[in-house]
Amino acid sequence: MTEEERRRIVPVYVVVPPRTLLLDIAGPMEVLRRANLEQAAVRFSITYIGPSADILSSTGLGLTGINPLPADLPDGTLVVVSGAVDEPLGAIIDTRNTDAPLETEIVEWLRRSVRPGIRLATICSGALLAARAGLLEGHECTTHYSLLADLTRFAPTARVRENRLYVEDGERLTSAGVTAGIDLMLAVIARDVSHATALAVARNLVIYLRRAGADPQLSPWLEGRNHIHPAIHRAQDAVGSDPSRDWSLETLAQVAATSPRNLSRLFNEHAGMSVIDYVNRMRIALARELVVGSRLDMESVAERAGFSSARQFRRAWRRLHDASPARVRVGKV
Numbered sequence: 140m141t142e143e144e145r146r147r148i149v150p151v152y153v154v155v156p157p158r159t160l161l162l163d164i165a166g167p168m169e170v171l172r173r174a175n176l177e178q179a180a181v182r183f184s185i186t187y188i189g190p191s192a193d194i195l196s197s198t199g200l201g202l203t204g205i206n207p208l209p210a211d212l213p214d215g216t217l218v219v220v221s222g223a224v225d226e227p228l229g230a231i232i233d234t235r236n237t238d239a240p241l242e243t244e245i246v247e248w249l250r251r252s253v254r255p256g257i258r259l260a261t262i263c264s265g266a267l268l269a270a271r272a273g274l275l276e277g278h279e280c281t282t283h284y285s286l287l288a289d290l291t292r293f294a295p296t297a298r299v300r301e302n303r304l305y306v307e308d309g310e311r312l313t314s315a316g317v318t319a320g321i322d323l324m325l326a327v328i329a330r331d332v333s334h335a336t337a338l339a340v341a342r343n344l345v346i347y348l349r350r351a352g353a354d355p356q357l358s359p360w361l362e363g364r365n366h367i368h369p370a371i372h373r374a375q376d377a378v379g380s381d382p383s384r385d386w387s388l389e390t391l392a393q394v395a396a397t398s399p400r401n402l403s404r405l406f407n408e409h410a411g412m413s414v415i416d417y418v419n420r421m422r423i424a425l426a427r428e429l430v431v432g433s434r435l436d437m438e439s440v441a442e443r444a445g446f447s448s449a450r451q452f453r454r455a456w457r458r459l460h461d462a463s464p465a466r467v468r469v470g471k472v
Contacts, residue, residue, distance in 0.1 A: 147181045149331060150213050154220045155189040155205050156245055156268065157238035161196040162317055163221040163262040167324035173340040174328045181332045183217075190244040199228035208248045214256045217327070220249070222263025222283070222316055246271045255310070260323060263316025270294035279308040283316035321346065334358045335379070342372065359424040363410035363417055370395040371409050374402065375417065382421040383445030388414050419455045422446060426456070430464045437464060 151171060153164060164187075171183040189205045196202050212218070225235065249272035253259050261269050266282035269275050270293035279298045282290045291299045300306050305314040305323040314323040325348060329337035338361060341348045347365045360379060364372075374395040378386055391414060392399040406414045426444035429435055435443070441452035456464060 146179060149181060149183050150216045151183050151185045152209070152212065152216055152218050153185060153187045154208075154218065154245055154249075154265070154268075155187050155194060155202060156221060156223045156265070157191065157194050157234065157241050158223040158225070158227050159194060159196050159202070160222045160224050160263055160317065161198050161200060163265065163320050164219075166318060166321040167219060167260075167262060169344065170321055170324040170328060170340055173343050174332060174336055177336050177339045177343075178332060190241040190248075195227050195230065195234075197224040197227050199230070208244070209252075212252050212257055217258045217260060218249075218253060220245075220259070220261045220265035220268055222261075222265045242268065249274060258310045258312060260312040260314070260327070262314050262320035262323070266290055266313050267293055269311075269313075270297065275311060275313070278311045279306050280311060280313040281306045281315055282313060286316075329358070334360050338364055342367065359420060359427075362420055363412055366409040368405060368409045370397050370402070371405050374406075374414075375410070378418055378421050382418070382425045383443060385445070386414075386418045418445075420459065423455055423459050426452060426464070427460075427467065430468050440464070 153168065155164065168185060171185060175182055187202075187205050188208050190208060192205050192207075193201060193203045194205065226233070245268055249259075249269060253272070253274055259269060259274055261280075261282070263283045264286055266275065266280060267286060267289055270280075270290055273294075275290075275294040275297045277296050277298075279300055280290065280294070281287075281300045281303045284301065287299055287301050290297070303315060304319045305312065305326060307326065312323055312327070314320050321344070325337045325341055328340060338348060345367055348361055364375060366372075374391045377391065377394045378384075388399045388403060392402045395402050395405075397405070403414055406412065406417060410417060412420070422444045426440050426446075429440045429443060430437075433440075437452065438449045441447075441449045444452065446452035446455065453464070460467070
């Protein structure tokens with residue numbers, strides 16, 4: 140079997156409505172493009188679809204070659220619905236009334252096509268099309284702050300959340316719009332591929348990995364990574380790849396190609412913690428995986444995570460967790 144055959148393919152169908160907000164498509168799809176380049180295990184196969192082969196985008200740029208709305212979708216598809224604007228840049232006439240039948244065609248297609256096993260992701264006002272199709276009823280969701288009242292009107296039983304970058308509720312993924320679509324797609328990458336790939340994509344695009352309001356905290360593997368300093372990233376990548384190694388300040392300074400004193404300063408400034416704090420957080424993240432995913436005794440967990448003793452391990456654990464490793468293992472927290 141070739142590498143291409145072993146690769147998991149995720150079909151992505153991007154719905155392009157009339158007057159589409161170009162960044163709603165370009166941002167999230169650039170995230171997927173970079174994810175395809177960063178790793179080989181998962182490939183996102185992107186198809187642009189809509190009720191019209193040619194549309195005028197928000198910036199006045201014409202988009203062409205858009206495929207027709209398909210009769211059916213394969214299992215495991217991710218459908219992404221872009222938002223739209225009222226007035227594209229440079230538009231001479233208001234086309235909202237003449238575009239209404241095309242939007243209705245999208246709504247009817249969504250109603251027919253989105254079934255269990257297919258994820259639906261909406262960007263900005265794309266949530267209103269999904270709501271009109273009845274696909275957000277009973278779900279937590281969000282949209283651009285200026286459209287929250289409309290979303291509540293179109294989906295009266297939905298739990299509409301405000302002040303959120305994005306909301307994930309089962310197979311329904313909604314975002315606040317525009318650049319928040321990038322945050323949503325990074326969350327998809329973290330779930331479908333890995334946190335490391337999402338982080339690599341964010342760094343390449345020179346953006347932060349952000350948390351969405353009341354959503355769960357980012358993985359501990361991503362803590363202290365909301366910066367773009369290359370020297371700190373080099374040190375953090377090294378620790379993340381082997382937390383149990385004896386990482387002295389001097390060793391990490393060599394990895395980062397800077398002096399120990401400067402590395403210490405940079406860590407506090409950009410990561411918001413000391414070097415030793417970061418190393419211990421990565422070791423505790425590894426230890427937690429061992430506690431939950433194995434039956435190793437705590438001495439063995441401590442050794443494999445890089446601690447000199449079970450006592451040192453428990454001391455570091457207590458700084459980050461209220462519950463003991465034993466309580467975490469039995470699932471009481």
